[in-house]
Amino acid sequence: MSAPTLTFVIVGQEDNPIYEVDLAGPKEQQTQYLHQFVLHSSLDAVDEQMWMSKEPHLKVVDRFNGLSVTAFVTAGNTRFLLLHDGRSDDSIRAFFNEVYELYLRVLLNPFHTPTSRISSREFDRKVKLLAKRLLG
Amino acid sequence: MNNRQIIKHSLNIVDRPLSKNRSEVPTVSLSAFAYLFSEYIQYLVDRANSISELEDRLEKVGFEVGIRILELLSYREKVLRRKTDVLDILRFIHGPAWQYLFGKTADDLQQAANADDEYYIRDYDLLVSRYISVPRSYEPFNPGTLAAGIMRGMLDSAGFPARQGGAGPEVTAHFVSHKDRQRPITTFMIKLEPSVMQRQAYLEAAKKG
Secondary structure (H helix, E strand, O other): OOOOOEEEEEEOOOOOEEEEEEOOOOOOHHHHHHHHHHHHHHHHHHHHHHOOOOOOEEEEEEEEOOEEEEEEEOOOOOEEEEEEOOOOHHHHHHHHHHHHHHHHHHHOOOOOOOOOOOOOHHHHHHHHHHHHHHHO | OOOOOOOOOOOOOOOOOOOOOHHHOOOOOHHHHHHHHHHHHHHHHHHOOOHHHHHHHHHHHHHHHHHHHHHHHHHHOOOOOOOOOHHHHHHHHHHHHHHHHHOOOOOEEEEOOOOOOEEEEEEOOOHHHOOOOOOHHHOOOOOOHHHHHHHHHHHHHOOOOOOOOOOOOOEEEEEEOOOOOOOOEEEEEEEOOHHHHHHHHHHHHHHHO
């Protein structure tokens, strides 16, 4: 049984990655590349569904080899993507909501532009804590 | 009044409830804002080389504000819902956003008769321009450009870009003097990019078909 998969990416409006973290612990290079690739290619699927529904939570938007990608879109068209191996939808929703609030606080910083990466260690730490608490 | 300055209250701005009762919402004093704004315009006048550059810089400031206002207000609404439709976002700007920024909703929202991608929002007495008087030599300048920038920020981050550069679909502010009113009405002309209209048409067709 392979290690649990859980990668979280925040993508801005220009499809630029703002924040990436591997929440299930470090992996070898190959899997990391694979995860990144799957996440970025699922952006197309997210784009399609984004304009169809008014809900910020989009359920699973893409599947690959047993891994699925769930997305959350904010009012400012920033996308949160989570690559996972079939976690419960509710816990993912809760996780996204909490990260949304954290992200909002970062965004309100006048020195942060919509295209800059989030490099704050506090943010990183809090996201990891949330993941441990809500996603197990 | 205008919450443009984020003051450190005991409760962070994100945690503050969006209350219906206007008097409960913490506000910034109008005179403080007017002073800050007038100083800022003087600062810009010193540094800008032309009127259009002055307007550009003012608009950029508004743009940054607009991005954050959109996210903040959407977060604080009870039900989280995104805006996928042009009318949705325009109504949002005209209603809740204007209410939050200036204490009242904007006065008019209409679509241009001939062009599909042009919309007008009017405000009879724009708060930001109330205490700024423009001398003859700076005639085309309109301090409402700050509000125009805020609107463009909101439109842009919601995915309805109002192009930049060239003759633009941007959001521009115009003074229109009206005989019944003391102050000129500020009209914002919003022109959207063709990609937005294409997407709209595509979505309409998808919904029907």
